[in-house]
Amino acid sequence: MSLLGRFLGGGRNKAYAEGVTHLEEGRFAAAVDCLRVAALGDSGTPSGSLASFHFRQALLREGRRLLRSEQKAAAVPYFAEAVKLWDQYPDLHCLLGAAQGLAGDWDRGLDEARRALRLNPDYAEARLLEAVALQQAERLREAADSLNKLVESGRRVDHWLIAGLTEQGPFTDRTLPGDLAGLLERSLSGQSEKEEVASAVALCRAGKWEDGLERFAALVERRPRYPDYRTRHAAALFQVGRNDQALAEVEAALALNDAYRTAVDLKGLILADTGRLREAAAFLAEADGNLADAKPASTHEAMFAAYLRAVLALLSGRPDSVRDVLGEWPELPRNFARAELLLAAAEDLTGQPAPAHRRLAALAAEWSAEPLYAFLLACAHLAHDRPQDLAGVLGRWPAAGRDETDDRPLYLEALMAVRQGRVPPMPDPAEDDRTDADADSGGKGDPAGERASGGGIDDWAWRLLRARSEFLQGADTRCWATCEALVAEGAASEDLVRLQTRAAVTATGDVPADWSPAPVLPAAVLAPAVHLAVNRDRADDAAGRVASLRRLQPEVLAGYWLDAAFWLQPVRGWIA
Numbered sequence: 001m002s003l004l005g006r007f008l009g010g011g012r013n014k015a016y017a018e019g020v021t022h023l024e025e026g027r028f029a030a031a032v033d034c035l036r037v038a039a040l041g042d043s044g045t046p047s048g049s050l051a052s053f054h055f056r057q058a059l060l061r062e063g064r065r066l067l068r069s070e071q072k073a074a075a076v077p078y079f080a081e082a083v084k085l086w087d088q089y090p091d092l093h094c095l096l097g098a099a100q101g102l103a104g105d106w107d108r109g110l111d112e113a114r115r116a117l118r119l120n121p122d123y124a125e126a127r128l129l130e131a132v133a134l135q136q137a138e139r140l141r142e143a144a145d146s147l148n149k150l151v152e153s154g155r156r157v158d159h160w161l162i163a164g165l166t167e168q169g170p171f172t173d174r175t176l177p178g179d180l181a182g183l184l185e186r187s188l189s190g191q192s193e194k195e196e197v198a199s200a201v202a203l204c205r206a207g208k209w210e211d212g213l214e215r216f217a218a219l220v221e222r223r224p225r226y227p228d229y230r231t232r233h234a235a236a237l238f239q240v241g242r243n244d245q246a247l248a249e250v251e252a253a254l255a256l257n258d259a260y261r262t263a264v265d266l267k268g269l270i271l272a273d274t275g276r277l278r279e280a281a282a283f284l285a286e287a288d289g290n291l292a293d294a295k296p297a298s299t300h301e302a303m304f305a306a307y308l309r310a311v312l313a314l315l316s317g318r319p320d321s322v323r324d325v326l327g328e329w330p331e332l333p334r335n336f337a338r339a340e341l342l343l344a345a346a347e348d349l350t351g352q353p354a355p356a357h358r359r360l361a362a363l364a365a366e367w368s369a370e371p372l373y374a375f376l377l378a379c380a381h382l383a384h385d386r387p388q389d390l391a392g393v394l395g396r397w398p399a400a401g402r403d404e405t406d407d408r409p410l411y412l413e414a415l416m417a418v419r420q421g422r423v424p425p426m427p428d429p430a431e432d433d434r435t436d437a438d439a440d441s442g443g444k445g446d447p448a449g450e451r452a453s454g455g456g457i458d459d460w461a462w463r464l465l466r467a468r469s470e471f472l473q474g475a476d477t478r479c480w481a482t483c484e485a486l487v488a489e490g491a492a493s494e495d496l497v498r499l500q501t502r503a504a505v506t507a508t509g510d511v512p513a514d515w516s517p518a519p520v521l522p523a524a525v526l527a528p529a530v531h532l533a534v535n536r537d538r539a540d541d542a543a544g545r546v547a548s549l550r551r552l553q554p555e556v557l558a559g560y561w562l563d564a565a566f567w568l569q570p571v572r573g574w575i576a
Helices: 003-008 010-024 028-040 050-068 072-085 090-102 106-119 124-136 140-157 180-188 193-205 209-222 227-239 243-256 261-273 277-290 299-315 320-326 337-349 353-366 371-383 387-395 408-419 436-440 450-454 459-472 476-488 494-506 523-535 539-552 564-568
Strands: none
Touching: 010 028, 010 050, 028 050, 050 072, 050 090, 050 180, 072 090, 090 106, 090 124, 090 180, 106 124, 124 140, 124 180, 193 209, 193 227, 209 227, 227 243, 227 261, 243 261, 261 277, 261 299, 261 564, 277 299, 277 523, 299 320, 299 337, 299 523, 299 564, 320 337, 337 353, 337 371, 353 371, 371 387, 371 408, 387 408, 408 459, 459 476, 459 494, 459 539, 476 494, 523 539, 539 564
């Protein structure tokens, strides 16, 4: 089953597939009916899933279609439903207000315009809606003042909406243009550059990256002083791994508006993604000081900003700060699982296993279809020698993870058996069809841990487990040799060297007389060593240490908590 299927379940997944088909074929009202089921389920509230995104798009597209068809009143319920579910989105308030006003209720239109402006004081379309509503109410001086504010803010960013208005201003109650309502309708019904932006975003979401990037580049060329277009272009470039170009584009956006929070956070993300973690943290700290008096971010933007800063705090040796950044957000296990996982990581790294365990258990319960959280909870049980709890997790392992590519349950069960002094069944290396390249992909070629956190246990881990089993059976020389081969490949940990040294003491076979244990970093020093590397701009060294540990001992939670890619890689899916 796909990742989407795991999150939505069978019935909702079917509704989602049908809804997307309706959406792609232009049957927006039918798409709304299907996607409502997929996005809301029984809770009646949207999550951050792709189904929620498409549901919102279906509501907006049907509303805009009705606006273009001169069915203003019919458009209102679609925008109203969107506002009810996503009340922190200023564009939704603006669309609802415009539909209400164009349908004859300009008082409500004015109310929605001002709600949108409270969320984003520089929102050009909302300012235009305010001006039109005031003009319709014959409050002409206020309308002129609103229109002048529109021109002033639009001029700063070369907004397309002010084309033709700048030459006519400044406006007074006697010089207001007579066609403002028509301009408003064109700007919000999809007959504008806004539709071009939406089209570029849709192309990227559909995986047509080059087409989407081409459209964003054309928008930037047309409006080089509009930071929103540059930031969106930068985000798309980041998605396809063109980080140097993305960084240049987002820096150009910040040169136009250094208080643009989205651009600030995107630059911090790009710096972190390229391993410049200390620089990212320093940049965001300085930017946050400059943004203290700027307009507040939307809830979703603020939550992502907090997550990014918490990741950097964790990786740079300030785990206590993670709670300060994330602790006040409500219902994180349901609304933002990775942020809740960050809190668990911070507690685990600071010697607080009990609260960390509670968070991991809550995540595994909330996301019962997602194997990652079951795996991390099982690792916590293993670390604290709770075999019955571990067996319980393995017995409830998500069905989505029970396939031939997910050998984590088998590995954990075998590891617990060894720890209890039992010889477990082991995969036969002669029957293991993984190539050397496959094994290598779990480490250096897979910094995000797709194998370790996505289903596959690396060959190094199985070989270390085999060495442990050999030691249990008294095959000390074989155990020593298995460990020695791993060390020769660059796999070394405190546990491995301890096992090899114990085997060497009692081995009856050939152990060289001049052999001595390989020098390794003690496990207790791993976290401060990673923090030191990050703070000295050696993030690659930190990543190498963590990747090696993850390959060799994927059950050690620190291998996830200290891995920048583990925290940052999912972001590409969130901002896609």
